[in-house]
Structure formats: C-alpha cells, structure tokens
Amino acid sequence: MDSLRQDFRYALRTLSRTPGFTLAAGITLALAIGANTVLFSAIHAMLLRPLPFPEPGALVRLWCHQERIETASVSPPELLGWREHGRGFARLSGYARTDLNRTGVDAPERVRAARVTPDFFGTLGVRPSQGRDFTDEDAQPGNAASVVVVSHGFWKRTLGGAADGVGRTVVLNGRSHTVVGVLPEDFTFPDFSEDTEVWVPHWLDAQAHGQHYLSVLGRLAPGMSLEAAREDLGRVAVAIDRAEPGQSTHRVMAVRWQEHLTSNTRPMLWTLWAAVAFVLLIACANVANLMLVRTLARQRDGAIRAALGASRGRRMQQALAESVLLALLGGALGLLLVLWGLELVRTLLPASMLRLTPVELSGPALAFSVALSVGAGLLFGLAPALHTSGMDVLPLLRQSGSAVGARAHHPLRNGLVMVQLALALVLLVGTVLLVRTLRNVQAVDLGFEMDGLLAARLTLPAEKYTDAHAQRAFFSELEGRMAGQPGVEAVGFINDAPLGSSNTNGDFILEGDTAQPGEQRMAEYRVASTDYFRTMRIAVRQGRAFGPQDGERGAPVAIVNEAFVRTYLAGGEALGRRVKLDWNGDSAFHEIVGVVADVRHDQLTLPARPEVYLPMGQVPVGTMTLLLHTRGAASALTDVVRREVRAVDSEQPVYDLGPFADRVDRQLLRPTATARLLAAFALLAVVLAGVGVYGVMAYSVGQRTRELGIRLALGAHPRQVLSLVLGQGLRLTLVGVGVGLVAAFGCTRLLASLLYGVDASEPTVFLGVAAALAAVSLLASWLPALRASRVSPAVSLRSE
Structure with a gap:
C-alpha cells in the first residue's frame, strides 16, 4: 500500500x-x-x-391472443374463467381506464379514473394510508352505495388534506360517491400515462361475452414460475371456450409487468x-x-x-x-x-x-x-x-x-487509431440510419391535414345523458354553435380520433362473404359526424361522405377505408356491399356508401388497418372528440371551445384540448431526441477519431524530421514529401474504415426494429459515411504532411 x-x-x-x-x-x-x-x-x-x-x-401482465390481435384486452368471462380454473396465480385483477366528470364545484373538471376489481390493490400489495380497501360487496351489481378510493393528490387538492377526508362525498358523473380510502402519497400506477385520481370498484359480468375491455394484472402463486403459470393458463383454454361461446379459442399471453x-x-x-x-x-x-x-x-x-x-x-x-x-x-x-x-x-x-x-x-x-x-x-x-x-x-x-x-511508425499507436476510426464509423452509420428514419417519419402521409386543426375530448356521463336522443342533442347543438364561430371552416366529431391513444375494434360479417368457417374478420370501428371527413380533409375515393339523410331514421350505412377494400374485398368493388358489426348489440346490415383514404391512426410508423365508419346520427356514443378546422392558429380558439361547451351544459368539462399538431409532436418527441443524442455522440466520436489521426501523424512527422530533411536536401520535391506522409495516413484510414464497414454491417442488424423507411444495410449510407470519415481522417493527416513538406532541410538536419 x-x-x-x-x-x-x-x-x-x-x-x-x-x-x-x-x-x-x-x-x-x-x-x-x-x-x-x-x-x-x-x-x-x-x-x-x-x-x-x-x-x-411476481407481478405479471396478461392478455388474450386473438387471431388478428396479438395483445387484446380481456373480457369479464375470460377473467372469471382464468380465476376459476387457473392455479398459477394467487390473484388476478382487472382494470380499465375511464373518465369521470366532477361537478358540484365552481368549475366542472375531468377526473382521471379507473374501474378496478375489488382485489386490485391486494394484487399490487398496496394498502390505503387512510380508510379501507374495496370489498366484494362494493362491486355488487345494483349496489346503491357508490364508493371510491382516491389518490393522495386528489385528497389534498379537493378535500384540502382533511383528516376527516374518509367519509366525505364527491359528485362524479352527477352521482354522489363516498370516499372510503386514501392511497399512500408515493403510490402511482405506471400502466396509465397520467396519474389516476379516483378508483371505482368494478363488477365482472359473467354474461359480457365478447366485451374485451379489461387489462389484467396477476400475482404469481408462491413457488410458481412464470413458465409454469403460462402452461397452466394454456390448460384453461377449455374454460375460455365455455365463457366465449361461438368464438375461436383465445390463447393467453403473460409477461412480467x-x-x-x-x-x-x-x-x-x-x-x-x-x-x-x-x-x-x-x-x-x-x-x-x-x-x-x-x-x-x-x-x-x-x-x-x-x-x-x-x-x-x-x-x-x-x-x-x-x-x-x-x-x-x-x-x-x-x-x-x-x-x-x-x-x-x-x-x-x-x-x-x-x-x-x-x-x-x-x-x-x-x-x-x-x-x-x-x-x-x-x-x-x-x-x-x-x-x-x-x-x-x-x-x-x-x-x-x-x-x-x-519509431515513427509505432504499430500500437497505429492500431489504436484504426480502432478509433472503425468505432466512429459504426456509430456514424447507426446515427445516419436513425436520422433518415426520423425524416421518413416526419414525411409520412397522415391521410389528413393537421394544419389549423383543433381537438377537444368530451365524455357525456351516462347517468345524465341516459339515452341516444340526449346525446345527439348535445353534440348537435355544440356543432351548430362552433360552426358559427369566426375563423371556423368545418366542425366534426369522431369517437376515436387519430393519434389519440384510443381505439375500438371488433368482428364483422360481410354479406355474401366466402370466408372459411372460423376465419375471423376484424376492423376498427369509428363513429363520425356528417362533416368529419371535410373537417379532417380526408379524401373520399369512391361514393360519398355521410349526409343529412344518414340520421336516426335513415337506412343503416357505413363508409370503409382503402385498407378494408384491399384486405377483405381484394381491391374490388365496395359500394353497395353490406356489413354487420359485432358492436353494442347492433344486428343491422350497413350498406357501404363510400370509401375514404387511409389514415395513420395508432402510430405514424404503422400502416392503416381496415376501418369501418358509422354515422353519428345512427350510432350515438357518449365519448367523442370535437375537431375544428380553422383559418388561423388553432390554439386561438381554445377559450371559445370551453365557453361554448359550458353554454350547452354548464357541468360538462373539456379535456385534451389543443392543436392537433401537438399529437404528432408527442409521437416525434422520442425519435427526435434519440436522433439528436446519437448525432451528438457521433460528432464527438468523429472529432476524437480525427484528433487521434492528427496526433499520430504529427508525432510521426516529428520523429521523421531528419529523414524528411535529408530527402528534401537530396532534391525531393515538397509534393513528394507531402504524398509520402499522406500515404501513411491513407493506409491507416483504409484499414480503419474497412474494419468499421464490416463491424457496422453486423451492428446495424440490431437497429432494424428502430428503423422506418430505410434498410439497415443501405449501401448509400455505408458508402457516404465511409467517404465522409475518410475525408476527415485525410484532412487530419494533411495538416502534419503540409508542415513536413515545408520543413527547411538545414533546420531539420540540425534537429539531431
């Protein structure tokens, strides 16, 4: 020591x-x-x-695997079947995001909420810091006592952090709910993108066949491995068959949370x-x-x-x-x-x-x-x-x-420089591929125009808007008010707007279809207003858009997208065909009256899936997105939207209000930041590699001063000395770049899942990066070479 x-x-x-x-x-x-x-x-x-x-x-996330949906939500009968017949999990609990409207206060507000089975917090191993957890009695159908468990933040914000907060009531969707528990301050549920404020007990309806809306979280039984639990759930397929009559067996997927x-x-x-x-x-x-x-x-x-x-x-x-x-x-x-x-x-x-x-x-x-x-x-x-x-x-x-x-040519120093060049090339190739991916994503054809588009989300509480007529009246009056506002060109509604992280899908029957028995037809369901396509500037390829005739008393109609035509009609004629959707008990066949352009709905990089649009006048939905196409800046109308909604219903809150471009920006945030970080690292790598080449060449020239002076004294032209030194740098560059190209070809295979619109082995990228890095390396070699060619022979001969 x-x-x-x-x-x-x-x-x-x-x-x-x-x-x-x-x-x-x-x-x-x-x-x-x-x-x-x-x-x-x-x-x-x-x-x-x-x-x-x-x-x-021991916490495991579970889904059911359907024919066309790899990670589908779970229906209540399926979850009940897993619980009854499964032995791999000590607990299995279901949950679903929802929105509640809080009233009885100065300004109505949207509350981020979740419906959970009574054993949800027990599965997580979380106990309320005040009050109690849910009981099975809280989730019984027809139970008149409405209870909620609230987050610590909600308790502080709405109840003032009162010691007697448990037992107080809050009005949600027009109904009083008693607070029975307050969660710990540090509790958060990461499956939701936003903090959940209110938790409501949820009853599992054993007859809700085909209603896939639940997320499921399980806790492994003591001593049970995940692999064994998966095998056990595989054997539960018989129970799932019984719970989902008439449907193909849904396999169960499970992965650690x-x-x-x-x-x-x-x-x-x-x-x-x-x-x-x-x-x-x-x-x-x-x-x-x-x-x-x-x-x-x-x-x-x-x-x-x-x-x-x-x-x-x-x-x-x-x-x-x-x-x-x-x-x-x-x-x-x-x-x-x-x-x-x-x-x-x-x-x-x-x-x-x-x-x-x-x-x-x-x-x-x-x-x-x-x-x-x-x-x-x-x-x-x-x-x-x-x-x-x-x-x-x-x-x-x-x-x-x-x-x-x-020695002027030290093999170890030369080897280290070659390593630097090779590593810099690998990093630079990966960066260029990701930057090109970002540009490709930014240039994606969305299928609609987002400039001047404003979006707002509205959820009408079922307790207040008890029938379809009341829902239609609300949206109709709001549409008329917004259409009359200065600067508004078009007004539309849709239940699941593009890039909004919400989606609805289900099976359908195509009249006259030749599908094989058991072959599943699935599409995304959209409920849109008459002017939705005009508001979004979505092109109508065939037929027509919805019109005033497609109301409550009109013949059932539908509009499909081009992906639907390609997938299920082999690109043939769609107009006049009829579809029946497995949704909300709808037993009618809807005639296809139009075909519209594909829209990027889920992610910018995912192609459009088959979609069926239904008219809002025929299929009312309580949760809709209001869309306005404006002549000026979309954000200028946010206050107007809030005012007009309050004018229609003073207790109705508005949420997710903002320019539609914000949704695109959120999707681009991560790839943009990743590309910028990689670009910064690649630039640093290139600078370090260039400095390394310069250092080796400068040292080599310093060690060869006497030799170069002798050459010049014997009549060598400065250009010959310049070429001699550059040749050494060129050899280093060629070896380093060559090794880097081979390494990059192997390493970029690992980036394939992050790329879009560019091949991981794109030749132009590899050759362009190699040429650019070689130019940097030769520039770093040229500076010492130029100095060597200008050395005075008399001075260099006296250097020893």
Missing part, C-alpha cells in the same frame, strides 16, 4: 507539471464517462431497479448506451495514444529506474497509477455533466415510469461512475504500462538523451 500511495503521489506531481495534457485528456474522458453515467442511471431506473411494490418479480412497462423504452436505451460505450472506447484509445507518446518520451527515465532495481510489476503499477488517477479526474469532471444529461434523457422516457422510478444520480450510479473511471484508466493505461515494463534497458542507457526516441 505504501508503494501504491507513492505511485499516486508521483502521478499527481507528473500530471500537475503538464496541465495542457491533463486538461485535454480529462475533458475527453469527462464527456465519455459522464454520458455513460447518464445512460446507466436511466437503465438502472427503468430496467434494473425493481418496481416499488412487494415482491415485484416490469418487462411490459419498459418494452417500448428498452431498445432505445440499449442503443444509446451502446453509442456512448463506443464513445468511451474511442476516448480511451485517444488518451492511450497520448499516454503512449508521454511514455515514449520518458523511456530513458524508465530505463534508469529499471537499472536501479525497479521490478517490472512496480513499473507497470506506476504507469497504471497515472492513468487511473487521470481517469478519476475525468470521472469527477463528468459528474458535472450528469445533472444536465439526466434532464435531457428524461425527455426520452415515459412519464408514467418516471413517476414510479425517477431517473436520478443515485448511489448505484455513483458507484458505476467510479468503477467505470477505474476500468477506463486501466484500459487506456495498459498499453503504455506494458510498453514501459517491457523496455530493453541497456540500449536505452547507451543512447544520449536526445537520441532516445521511438
């Missing part, structure tokens, strides 16, 4: 005598180590840290961490080259220490002490960048998970940073240390101080 302390003190004095080198190497390492610490913090929070629930590994919650984030995080790992390797190679130059310049000092009896291990220890101390300095500087980097990386992560497991500079992150610094120090210090310990002492001691040098 004494010798190690001495070596660290000596290393500290050595580094302090060369502040320029120390600062340059420290900043290089700070950028790389800081970026790795930031990504580790995110990965630890999202993927490695257990969810804050008792025995989180944390894996499900992070499924969309995991590929992006690992990709970014791979990128910053490449940056760290390039930085280590760069600093190793700098350290090797220092080692070569101090060969005689090392030889004297060896001659005085210093062992090879002691000399390696001394060299490694300097590199580790330098890396720790870089790691300390890197921590200053972590706080800024954490704020940046939070924009990439889902808000629901950030509420549950915040990304912060935690103890594990600090430990990782220290370990990474030490590891990086050992990595980039190993080559100089091996060189120092393996020196042949006697030849060095016989040389004069000025003669002690190194």
